[in-house]
Amino acid sequence: MIFPAVSGALARFFGQWTADVLPGAGQPLLDDAELRELAARTQSLPWFFLDFQQDACHPLIGETLSVYRGRGLEFEDNRAYQPGDEPRLLNWRLYARSGELYTKVFTEERRPQVVVLADRRAAMRFGTRRQLKATLVARIGACYAYQARQQALAVGGLILNQAAEWLAPASGDASLDALVRTLAAPCPPLGFDQDQPQLEQGLRLVMHRLPAGCLVVLISDFADLDPQTARPILRHLSESNTVQAIQVLDPVERQLPAGGDFLIEDPASERPLRMDGRDAAQQARYAENFRSRQADLDACFRACGIPFRTCLTTDDLEACLGQPDGLTTGD
Amino acid sequence: MEFFAGLHFLRPGWLWALLPSLLVLGLLVRANRLRALAWLPVLHATQVFRHPRIGLLRRIEAGGLRGGPRRDAYRRWAGYALLLLCLHLALAHPYRLGKQLPQPPEYRDAVFVIDTSVNMLLRDYLVAGERVDRMTILKSVLTHFIGKLEGNRIGLIVFSETPYTLVPLTADYDLLKSMVRRLEPAVLTGRSTDLGKALLYTLQQLQQNEAPQKPVIVLITDVNRSYRDVDPRSVAAYLHEQGFRLQTVGIGASSYAAQETDSRGLLYQPANFGFLQAIAERGGGRFYRADSAGSLQGAIAAIQTAERRKLQQAPRHVAIPLYQWPLLAGLLWIALVQLPAGRRQRR
Incomplete structure (x- = not known):
């Protein structure tokens, strides 16, 4: 039992040692x-x-368009307002024309x-x-x-x-x-x-x-x-x-x-x-x-x-x- | 067919061991524990590489070991079986009988029973005009004779009043020669001659010897007359009954004519050749007379010729080993199996 362990340890030791001295290693x-x-x-x-x-889902804001909808520069769509939507994103022009509340949806650019x-x-x-x-x-x-x-x-x-x-x-x-x-x-x-x-x-x-x-x-x-x-x-x-x-x-x-x-x-x-x-x-x-x-x-x-x-x-x-x-x- | 008829196996047990080997092989193949013969282990793969698809490779290797159609298993088995056959044949050590070996030398053991009584000091031999005593002649001839012997064991028993074994049966000729050189008459065993006792002692000694071959006994003496308590003729007859052959060699002159003028205080006694001849006849041998050094040598050579007997032994042959051929065949088989794979590799 001892002998294989000792020989294995020795082999590992010398194996590493020889690996180090291999030319170019x-x-x-x-x-x-x-x-x-x-x-x-x-x-x-x-x-x-x-x-x-x-x-689709690059995490950093960048130049490449992602499929994430959120804060971005590229306008994508209008959707019906739901309670809780950011009031700043309301499409006031469309509200003026139609009398209904719409939220602007942008596409995020991510890197x-x-x-x-x-x-x-x-x-x-x-x-x-x-x-x-x-x-x-x-x-x-x-x-x-x-x-x-x-x-x-x-x-x-x-x-x-x-x-x-x-x-x-x-x-x-x-x-x-x-x-x-x-x-x-x-x-x-x-x-x-x-x-x-x-x-x-x-x-x-x-x-x-x-x-x-x-x-x-x-x-x-x-x-x-x-x-x-x-x-x-x-x-x-x-x-x-x-x-x-x-x-x-x-x-x-x-x-x-x-x-x-x-x-x-x-x-x-x-x-x-x-x-x-x-x-x-x-x-x-x-x-x-x-x-x-x-x-x-x-x-x-x-x-x-x-x-x-x-x-x-x-x-x-x-x-x-x-x-x-x-x-x-x-x- | 003739070739196979002359085929022998040194260890035929290996041929029988082929059956269990094949059985084990079959079990191993069946358990998918054997790769095909073409996948013998790489002998010189010292570099270990890395591969990023280690898990996939592990699966591939495991799959390669287990999977495979049945036909492949049979082919694998057959490949190994052929190899095993060759190896077992080689292990059984086949050989063919070649030239017949020469027979061993045709000599027997010889026991010299040598008289060292005081009579041996008598100078009744004439060599180059000089008187020479019997002992000197006996020693020189024995030394020469021992030097000429090959493949023959010699024992020396000396006697006069009492006998004793000077050298047991041995092939150490240097020792024999040295002991013969050191022989002195009437020093160890007494002055007079008790021939019957000596022969009995010889018989006793030889019966202890368990060799199947009975040694020839050569009695060298200048006996004139023996003690009367044991008759040497009866002992000789008994020796012959026991399967021994007793040769006798008489030393010295047979008449008083050879007596020296200056007796040096010794009583001259001519040898009793008739008595010796009677002993030889009873002992199943012959009597030889040694009138001079030359004739004594001739006498001993004559004994040697007469006693020459072929050893009863089966003819022996040079064994020509043949194990290398099945071994080579096995190696060739492995090489052949590997060949297509090697070709693929080159492409």
């Missing part, structure tokens, strides 16, 4: 030059990916907030080609943040690391910078068995903290999302906000690598899992399982009215940002 995912390039690129993008489907829920947990600190999943998450999140800043929207985020980190939405360069730096913070490998927040917890947190009418961008691999239990939360979130879900995957998650035997670390047991890349049946089983899982996720998001798209670490950034069909960028 202490470097930020994106350096300043890359971030500047990303900002310039976002500005030059010919399409607008902050797509507010429900320009939306953008919140990025970025997953940087252990499973995202993984990548076989081109970049880590967390790096792609940082790029996509930064693009959203830059475009939000471009449109003078308040931007914030919930970053899931070993703990959930909440960055309250605020307009201004400081909050943008804080968000981008947190997204691109160094990302040393974490053990899969370490305690880390669940994605559903993050969703609940966003749901509770956000006022209605925001744009919520979920960037994760959604590996631990149970469609059944998460559906009510997602539905609730999408009813009052605009939600986009972007799934970031590595190619080996979609398809196991072919050829050779692989030993795969299993945090739940001492013995590593053994995968045979030559076993076509096993590959097919994996692909089938993965497909059905993806189908479940897709169905769940569709049922909640959330656009869901998947991008691989090998994909171009433009494709990940939901480049409309037929539109090509300069490069």
Whole structure:
């Protein structure tokens, strides 16, 4: 009983230690030059990916029309007076013409907030080609943040690391910078068995903290999302906000690598899992399982009215940002 | 067919052990505790990778172990069964008989009963014009004879008045030679000769020996006459009855003609060859006369030839081991099973 505990503790200790000394593990995912390039690129993008489907209920007064009726500049309608209505809003001209009391109804103009829920947990600190999943998450999140800043929207985020980190939405360069730096913070490998927040917890947190009418961008691999239990939360979130879900995957998650035997670390047991890349049946089983899982996720998001798209670490950034069909960028 | 007829197994028990092995194999396959042979463990997989979908992989691995159609299970069983057959064949240690081994040497044990009475000091031998005493001749010939013996155990019993065992039956020729060198007449056992007692003692000693082969007894003496209490002829006859053969070698001259002029205070006694011949006849052997060193050597060689007897032993052959072939076949089988998987890997 003592031996596994001691060896586990030692393994964890040395595992963290080796993770620290891994070359490049202490470097930020994106350096300043890359971030500047990303900002310039976002500005030059010919399409607008902050797509507010429900320009309904943005909390801040702003330039964009909302569907909230209330104090605003844009007149919408007259309605019959009801006791308790503001007397200042009575349409006296109409009363003079018709002799009946009407109240003027205006449409409020509100300014939306953008919140990025970025997953940087252990499973995202993984990548076989081109970049880590967390790096792609940082790029996509930064693009959203830059475009939000471009449109003078308040931007914030919930970053899931070993703990959930909440960055309250605020307009201004400081909050943008804080968000981008947190997204691109160094990302040393974490053990899969370490305690880390669940994605559903993050969703609940966003749901509770956000006022209605925001744009919520979920960037994760959604590996631990149970469609059944998460559906009510997602539905609730999408009813009052605009939600986009972007799934970031590595190619080996979609398809196991072919050829050779692989030993795969299993945090739940001492013995590593053994995968045979030559076993076509096993590959097919994996692909089938993965497909059905993806189908479940897709169905769940569709049922909640959330656009869901998947991008691989090998994909171009433009494709990940939901480049409309037929539109090509300069490069 | 001829090849299989000449096939033998050193440990045929392993062939029978194949049946329980197959049974255990069948149970393991039935309980889905065995992977197919093509999935032998990776020998050199030192790197352990990470995969974000570890839960999915765990399910896949567990499913791969349990699932699978029945035909697959049979194929798995057959693959292992063939391997087990090869291994058990190798463990049974098959061999073929090759060249016949040469027979062991055809000698018997020999016990020399040597007279060391004072008579042995008599110098009635003439070597290169010099008088040589009987003992010197006896020693040199015995030493030479022992040196020439191979695969034969020799025992030495000396006697005069009383007999005793100088060297029990041994193949340590160095010891024998050294003991023969140290022989001195009339020192340990008394001056006179009691031949009958010596033969009785010899019989007593040899009956303690439990070897199936009866040693040949060679009596070397210059006896003239023995005590009368035990007649050596009767003892010789009894020895022969017990299955021994008593050869006698007479030493010294047979007449007073060989007597030295200076007797050095010793009473000359010629050897009584007739008496010795009678003992040899009763003892089932022959009498040899040793007139000189050469003829004594000839006499001992003649005894040796006469007593040569083949050992009754089954013919022995060189065993040519064949276990490596089933072992190689097993290894080849594993390699063959792995081959298609390896090809897939290269593609």
